[in-house]
Amino acid sequence: MTASPEPPAVRHLAAVQDPDPAPNPHATEEQVQAALQDTKLAQVLYHDWEAENYDEKWSISYDRRCIDYAVGRFTAIAPGAPVPYGRALELGCGTGFFLLNLMQGGIASTGSVTDLSPGMVQVALRNARNLGLPVDGRVADAETIPYDDDTFDLVVGHAVLHHIPDVEQALRECLRVLKPGGRLLFAGEPTTVGNFYARWLGRMTWQATTRVTRLPFLSGWRRPQTELDSSSRAAALEAVVDLHTFDPAELERIARSAGAAAVHAHTEEFAAALWGWPVRTFEAAVPEEKLTLRYRLFMYRAWLGLSWLDEKLLRRVVPREFFYNVMITGIKPR
Template sequence: MPASPTATPEHIKDVNTRYHDAAAEDYDAKWGIDFGGVGQRQVRLKLVKALGGIEGDQRFGDALEIGSGTGYFSLNLVQLGLIERLTATDISPGMLKRLAATAEALDLEDVTTVTTEAERLPFADESFDLVFGHAVLHHIPDLDRAFAEFRRVLRPGGMIAFAGEPSRYGERLATLPKRTGLLVAPAWRRLVGARTRAVAEADQSHDHSLEGEVDVHAFAPADLRRLLGEAGFEQPRVGGEELLANAWGWGLRTVESSAEPESIPFRWRRFAFSSYIALQKVDTSVLEPHLPAELFYNLLVSARKPA
């Protein structure tokens, strides 16, 4: 559920900082984030879709990530060699602390973290070849100002690319598998032999409870095209991804969140992952090339700063 329309930008930023700081420690486990071959393939596919393709030897020398979180998108791109020097930013110091620890564990060099908000980037003009992010634009209160900042810090000819942004239709569509998941969760737990998750008193008052307030926007493709155009970008691209896979994925997350994580059998996790990937392949090869972007749960957007 999006934040209240009467919420101030200051409140939205405070809520996002507190929630993501609280969520940072368990974030990768909660969302099944992978920094191996699986994660790298997923991230590369998203960037290819957003940009409309990547040439064989294409690399980005200096890249700025907005809303880096724990590094799912950026650290996988660094491992793939698509980014040479990464500046990872987030409003949450807790998330960046996890990202830095993961980068060190992966023995990645040229990774810098900076705590900042997207609307006021502390970087000189024309500092980066790529400004990018994953599932972040919907958290930013003032998108017009943010897009102006993205353009300012890009070098002429530089690219902007964002993936994982919720569409208005897709957000409504996701309510069905979530509700279905809640209904079938008790039967699912009995079937797989998982224990009901205990709800600690602290969980109800902790900053984890702010999850419902951190989202500000859901987009129509026209919204993103307008932002790109008014900020002075050219060659805009807006596409959609994940219809079947996302509906299935929300159902899986809902039932799994009702159980103690360590009690969920490995055979179930293997089935859940393989079935999600199978549906993702159907989306990519069959649905995404033919259906309008607004029908999908996630939107991808890219454009170029004029040379």
């Protein structure tokens, strides 16, 4: 007797329960060399290497500061959206920064996270447990999302599209797993112009900081050479994992081509990026204990002030493609 096929809900549950690969935070030199020719392997190795320290590196938290940031990005591009959404998916979740803070801010009730990096999924789920948030997760390729059609009310991502080889295919998959009328929203993507000046500022700051801290009277401000070498190797892989920059109008075209309706791109951070990238690079080059709470508060308030200047003044006179970050949103047609 032929067994009847499993219903979609059972198939989905079985998929969620399949064991995911283990993180690999200590890639061998052979693996790194192979990753230089294989972008998806590079994504896994780089992000597994970063996972446990990623929140610290980027000053990510799950308190009011980052809740306000995440909700602010959402409301900037989707004002008046019908929140809270029921079930949300974060694509390329990293440590869960965007979705977990959106959930804490009342944008979504339950969540799922996916990432190509097992290490990132592991940290994101741990962060969700620590926050008491109802979140499940899978190691998954953004171009083949392992969930059924019409599953989610909202799909989000932060700084993920520029890592995906086929962005249009990934957006098409997002629309597939969205319910009709559901929304996709991606933030934190680099513009082409913004990426140029951010990388230039970062390189100059790194070189200046690492050279100056060689002076004997500043040796206490220098990270151990092994840590600096490790950061340099990571930067080499970063050049492999960062695949795209975006012109806002072109990103809108890609989203429409994928099938999204009501597509809109919004850019932010011009003065804030010109300030922020040297600051982030400096912080990566000096010992953690040198970055006092007073210093961190000063830098954060400066960033807030420059972001206010961007929104209230510079947005009116600077073309949108000159801003560093681009966000994109769209709706799955009913």
